[in-house]
Amino acid sequence: MGCIYIKTDVSKEEDVANLMKETYESYGFIDIVINNAGIILPEQLITDTNIKDYERLYGINVFGVVHGLKYAPKYMRDGGTIINTASNSANGDYAGYGAYISSKSAVVGLTKASAIELASRNIRVNCICPNTMDTPMAYAEGCETELKVMGITTPLGRMCKVEEAAALFHFLASDDCQYITGEDIYIDGGLKAGPSTQMIDCILKGLR
Numbered sequence: 001m002g003c004i005y006i007k008t009d010v011s012k013e014e015d016v017a018n019l020m021k022e023t024y025e026s027y028g029f030i031d032i033v034i035n036n037a038g039i040i041l042p043e044q045l046i047t048d049t050n051i052k053d054y055e056r057l058y059g060i061n062v063f064g065v066v067h068g069l070k071y072a073p074k075y076m077r078d079g080g081t082i083i084n085t086a087s088n089s090a091n092g093d094y095a096g097y098g099a100y101i102s103s104k105s106a107v108v109g110l111t112k113a114s115a116i117e118l119a120s121r122n123i124r125v126n127c128i129c130p131n132t133m134d135t136p137m138a139y140a141e142g143c144e145t146e147l148k149v150m151g152i153t154t155p156l157g158r159m160c161k162v163e164e165a166a167a168l169f170h171f172l173a174s175d176d177c178q179y180i181t182g183e184d185i186y187i188d189g190g191l192k193a194g195p196s197t198q199m200i201d202c203i204l205k206g207l208r
């Protein structure tokens, strides 16, 4: 079946509309859509916020997903699946990541709303919430806090490998999970479960 490349800026509604239309015209159907593009900003307290930075980030992380959810269903076959990439940050994160945290919470909300709206067509909509993944974003300038401490705060003590995240996308796109929709699924090495033993040890050492 091959593949095609369509240059798209997801923050631009007309680009995403064109992406879906051209894909449909090339293949005759769309079954799986992944709204994955995202950016992060250098750490910045909300009180020091540069509004233009927030607008740029929301344009990609939030409106990019809105555009995908708006235009994909028009061309998708009933029974298809949409997967959005949120983040463990949707559940809260370090000081300085307010723009990113709030954008990923919005992705979770959009996922749930869209899952309800598309259920009558049996189109499932879910999002995945990865902990720090070993991609260029993890090493973004100005975002060093997470990289420095995530091995301590995360119970499994390491980043998420891209293959591990890809396996979750693959599962959600497969026919094995026909009854899963509207979910935010964490792939976070145990972060959401509670404080890691190594973090508790660090705190206790500091208190001694």
Ligand SMILES: NC(=O)c1ccc[n+]([C@@H]2O[C@H](COP(=O)([O-])OP(=O)(O)OC[C@H]3O[C@@H](n4cnc5c(N)ncnc54)[C@H](O)[C@@H]3O)[C@@H](O)[C@H]2O)c1
Binding pocket: 008, 009, 010, 011, 036, 037, 038, 039, 060, 085, 086, 087, 088, 129, 130, 131, 132, 133, 134, 135, 136, 137, 138
């Ligand atoms: N890496 C992590 O630690 C981590 C953790 C949790 C969630 N995520 C999320 O995973 C997703 C993928 O990020 P990644 O880790 O591969 O980061 P990355 O920086 O390596 O890749 C991001 C991709 O998004 C693309 N992109 C940026 N702006 C775009 C735009 N306006 N239009 C189209 N494409 C655009 C970039 O070209 C790049 O290919 C993002 O939504 C990110 O927020 C990443």
